[in-house]
Amino acid sequence: MTEKETELRIRAAKAQENIGKTQKGRYRCKYHLMPPTGWLNDPNGLCKVNGVYHVFFQYAPEGADGSGMRSWGHYVSKDLLCWKFLGVAIYPDSDTDADGAYSGSAVPEDEGFSLYYTGNVKHKDKKYDYISDGRESNTTLIRSKDGFSFGEKKILLKTSDYPENFTRHIRDPKVYKTEKGYEMVLGGRMKGDQGAVLFYESQDGEKFTLREVKTTREKFGYMWECPDFFEMNGTKFLCVSPQGVGEEKYRFQNVYSSGYFSGELKKENFYEWDFGFDFYAPQTFFDGERRILFGWVGMPDVPYDNQPTVKEGWQHTLTLPRVLTEKEGRIIQSPAEELKKLRGEEIAKGQECECCEILLDEISESAKAVICDALEIEFKANETVFSFRSDAGRGRTVRRTDIRAENVRIFLDVSVCEAYINGGERVFTTRLYPERYTLEVFGCRAKRYAMRPYTVEIEIKDN
């Protein structure tokens, strides 16, 4: 072990002590996965193995602002409703991942699963731009036989193995099995600042060779993060989270975007997953029956904030598990059926409720819903507009989507709101920090049901 590694392990042990200390807080969520303490970003390593769902996530246990060690947190569940938090599965405690065990994925194996991630290393001894130099990305493999203990880190690809026409920004391996073996897609930034993905293949899941680089003919952002690739109903979908795509009235309204290409890779064929303020870097997996997506309810580098939760010692959540289906080359997202089991009593008009499911229908052309006296949804002939009318948005302003809403299913969870329009044709996700949990509607019909919380246990073992 190098001196640096000893130092990193001592630090990891200290961070570990902090994790179990669940804090109390007014804005903590009840049925969205969140970090017990500290910072969460991308969902990672999603899989179902031996009847157990594993949801890993980018986790910085040392600081709610995202500072400190970027590791992999680990939740497990048998039913997507009762969750156990098992602490940190991967710490960045080696020379090959000293500056972060960055995003990656899981592949179910005959016994257990394999985890693939990017070991991020930043050289700090001289001035670098960290784009063309000063950064290493080690594609790393860890195998787990039982899903709960993790083997040695094995480096599969290092910086010198990637193609010459890429900058140092290459990361977030999504690996999946095919009839022929394994395939891996990595996200990257080419020289000349164009986002692209790299497809690799392998027989044994360890020795990967580059098959092709894919990008758009015309530049579509400078970097593509967190790629994903799957086929549904005979249609192939390449998903990426592009950075640097210019804003349009109804598209790319956030600082970074995320969505999928359906058909040839070009801007017109790119469809965003979510139209809200807080959604980025999603990942999908097949659970044996259906393809499920979890996204990060959060965004980097935004002009708004989540200070109310940072003060409570935590930041960000994951979305609800969304089941994906294909319809005419597009993807429909609907909350997993299991969530219906959390549905409780109907809430009477005028009563406040911080955890509820809201159903809107019979929506007229000038209808409006106001959630928590803060978030206004305007239903128009050709668009649906979400805007904050108070500080409860912490700097969030307005987002539009060009769809006529016929029905909306809204999940409100204390400080997270996900709205599924027309059975999941469009989704809108945001954080909000209201004073009151009211609902007012004009020109539409509304029903509200209380939502019961997830069961979350914390069980942390030393690893």
Ligand code: FRU
């Ligand atoms: C996306 C991302 C990934 C990276 C991870 C680091 O949000 O930037 O590209 O692996 O976060 O936490």
